[in-house]
Amino acid sequence: MESLSLLMEGFSQALTPMNLLWVFVGAFLGTAVGVLPGLGSSMAVALLLPVTFSLDPVGAFIMFAGVYFGGLFGDSTMGILMNTPGGATAIATTFEGHRMAKTGRAPQALATSAIGAFIGGLIATTLVVFFAPKLADIAVMFGPAEYFALAVFAFIATASVVSDSVIKGLSALVIGLALAVVGIDGISGASRFTADMPQLFDGISIIVITVGVLALGEVLHVASRIHRDPKLSAIAVSGRPFLSKREFREALPAWLRGTAFGVPFGVIPVGGAEVPTFMAYGTERQLDRKRRNPQFGKGAIRGVAAPEAAGNATSGTAMGALLALGLPTSATAAIMLAAFQQYGLQPGPLLFERNADLVWALLASLFVGLVMLLVLNLPFAPLWAKLLLIPKPYLYAGITVFCGLGVYATSAATSDLLIVLAIGALGFVLRRYGFPLAPIMIGVVLGPLAETSLRNAMMSSGGEIAVLVHSPVTWTLYGILALVLVYTAWRRIVSRARVDV
Amino acid sequence: MSVDAQDSPDTGELARTPEQIPEGQHGFWTGRSGLVVAGILAAIGAYLVVGIVIMDVPEGAKVPGPTFFPILIAIAVFVLAALLAVQTLRKPEPVPATEGNARFHTDWKSLGLVFGSFLAFALLLVPVGWLISAALLFWGVSRALGSRRPLFDVGLALVFSSCIQLAFGAGLGLNLPGGILEGIYG
Known part of the structure; x- marks a missing residue:
């Protein structure tokens, strides 16, 4: 129960009026960015990073705790009301959520998703509190070969599972890897692909890449279609924003099942919460088919509850993996990692010993943030939808200015603004041709880890490749990866066969 | 990760119903502009190769050195660029025949x-x-x-x-x- 007393200390730090204010500001801004179409949780963190620069580390991370979950609460709101999910994690929620909204149950759909996000986040964060220190103990057993296996697992799983075309997924992945090798090589000190420009010696910052690929690419994409696509309109929300007892009982098992899907995926790097949300959605649909009165297709409350809980549960445990292993399992976590490094902190097994007060204050504020977000979202979700009353030109103009601000504020370098524009153009082209963007981020995030662990493993073995598969941990990881690939291939063949019939 | 609604399959009525236009009404490049991506990949690969060749590897750098991982990436980039090109040539994008195609083209x-x-x-x-x-x-x-x-x-x-x-x-x-x-x- 040592964790509990440490957590209580964390709460005593998080519950000062000033820090409560920071959580609130973070949760508020995070939700606002998440609600905007096309911008999800990782954008919320990337764009709001400069806001925290002038705070002390504890205040900054407390604010991040709010932003982190806030983006996730927000992105399903638009999916439900307008059928435009804010991020990939909200797609699964959108199917049934938008149907519920069309049948006049928009408030219930919003409430189900908000409560689902709360439950998923709450359970996952609780697990992190009790198991993250133990995870850190296990992490000590991981050597370079094991980390390399983990990275390979993430690469292949993201590229093949998340996208509908393996070639497109892998192409996006190698673009990410190529972006990640620019800069001074950490092991040998050689300058790589910098064209002798000092601005590139530190590599291309993860913030520049995220803002370019996700935000600026999105703005360019919208610009290319604004006069082409039919106008979307949001469904008006009226009526009680609360669930009846019957609805609550209906959704409860789905919330819990969704959480169960989400929790493990925070630690397994497969590109964030996309996979678990779809697995949770698929499972609910399977279960629903066996019921006497199937609800799916008519706006099933469970189809909203399960993916939403899964998404937030993944984000909760992803925070645990980041703190205890130093392993970023999603783009959002990677930007958090960049934020840690900005303050001279290195997440990983040692963080719990060296910066215990900060870690526990952060974990405590995750709880505080969740409660605040429930309050902000449950009764006020219809108000968030009013953000869409801002005319589209001004909305995207504002987002673009914030992209510029965010990038310039992190580095104060004009060169970064030009790089972000180039990457934004690349992001637009990839969007235009239906390439998935998640593998790029995973390549950028885990590329350096893959490279250093691969080279360290081979250096220590004197060039033997066999070192990569020498331990049971690596066998297990490659084994699971093989199973995942076989399962994906089988699913594709089955679905193709079904289409043919 | 933000994925656009249009790019994801079956997001309800947002997904348009593309009607195929009979073959022969369009030039070779119609539906094959996706070759641009293969080109971008090849360009990235070329930049990597040039960078690897001219890289100033410090004396006494241990093996595998700083060029090891980029070489792997460069190989993968070229293989994928070739595969993409072949895929795009064999299966061009379907052209939706709505409103004189105006919505399909980039503004x-x-x-x-x-x-x-x-x-x-x-x-x-x-x-x-x-x-x-x-x-x-x-x-x-x-x-x-x-x-x-x-x-x-x-x-x-x-x-x-x-x-x-x-x-x-x-x-x-x-x-x-x-x-x-x-x-x-x-």
Whole structure:
């Protein structure tokens, strides 16, 4: 129960009026960015990073705790009301959520998703509190070969599972890897692909890449279609924003099942919460088919509850993996990692010993943030939808200015603004041709880890490749990866066969 | 990760129903413009190869050295570029036959205006200062996205960039360049 007393200390730090204010500001801004179409949780963190620069580390991370979950609460709101999910994690929620909204149950759909996000986040964060220190103990057993296996697992799983075309997924992945090798090589000190420009010696910052690929690419994409696509309109929300007892009982098992899907995926790097949300959605649909009165297709409350809980549960445990292993399992976590490094902190097994007060204050504020977000979202979700009353030109103009601000504020370098524009153009082209963007981020995030662990493993073995598969941990990881690939291939063949019939 | 609704399959009625146009009505490039991506990949690969060849590897660098991982990436990049090219050539994108195809094509004018505005912002930020360059960016993007009140937009853009200057510069102590207006505020 040592964790509990440490957590209580964390709460005593998080519950000062000033820090409560920071959580609130973070949760508020995070939700606002998440609600905007096309911008999800990782954008919320990337764009709001400069806001925290002038705070002390504890205040900054407390604010991040709010932003982190806030983006996730927000992105399903638009999916439900307008059928435009804010991020990939909200797609699964959108199917049934938008149907519920069309049948006049928009408030219930919003409430189900908000409560689902709360439950998923709450359970996952609780697990992190009790198991993250133990995870850190296990992490000590991981050597370079094991980390390399983990990275390979993430690469292949993201590229093949998340996208509908393996070639497109892998192409996006190698673009990410190529972006990640620019800069001074950490092991040998050689300058790589910098064209002798000092601005590139530190590599291309993860913030520049995220803002370019996700935000600026999105703005360019919208610009290319604004006069082409039919106008979307949001469904008006009226009526009680609360669930009846019957609805609550209906959704409860789905919330819990969704959480169960989400929790493990925070630690397994497969590109964030996309996979678990779809697995949770698929499972609910399977279960629903066996019921006497199937609800799916008519706006099933469970189809909203399960993916939403899964998404937030993944984000909760992803925070645990980041703190205890130093392993970023999603783009959002990677930007958090960049934020840690900005303050001279290195997440990983040692963080719990060296910066215990900060870690526990952060974990405590995750709880505080969740409660605040429930309050902000449950009764006020219809108000968030009013953000869409801002005319589209001004909305995207504002987002673009914030992209510029965010990038310039992190580095104060004009060169970064030009790089972000180039990457934004690349992001637009990839969007235009239906390439998935998640593998790029995973390549950028885990590329350096893959490279250093691969080279360290081979250096220590004197060039033997066999070192990569020498331990049971690596066998297990490659084994699971093989199973995942076989399962994906089988699913594709089955679905193709079904289409043919 | 943000995935556009149009790119994801079956997001309800958003997904359009593409009707195939009979073969032979379009040129070779119709539906094959995706070759651009294969080209971009090849260009990235070429940059990697040049970088690997001219890289200054320090004396006594241990094996595998700094070129080891980039070589692996470069090989993968070329293989994938070739596969993509073959895939695009064999299976061109279906052309949806709605409203004379106008919706299918990219709106280069709006796109160029957004791109140009951001480029101007990047180049003008330091010499001219945040207040004016950010206002210009705001104005350009809102114009590109269909705003039809240029004069009102100028005012709005200036108010917006000043608000950010106040909130982030004065409030949070972020150092935004003053440019030609240096000294007037600050």
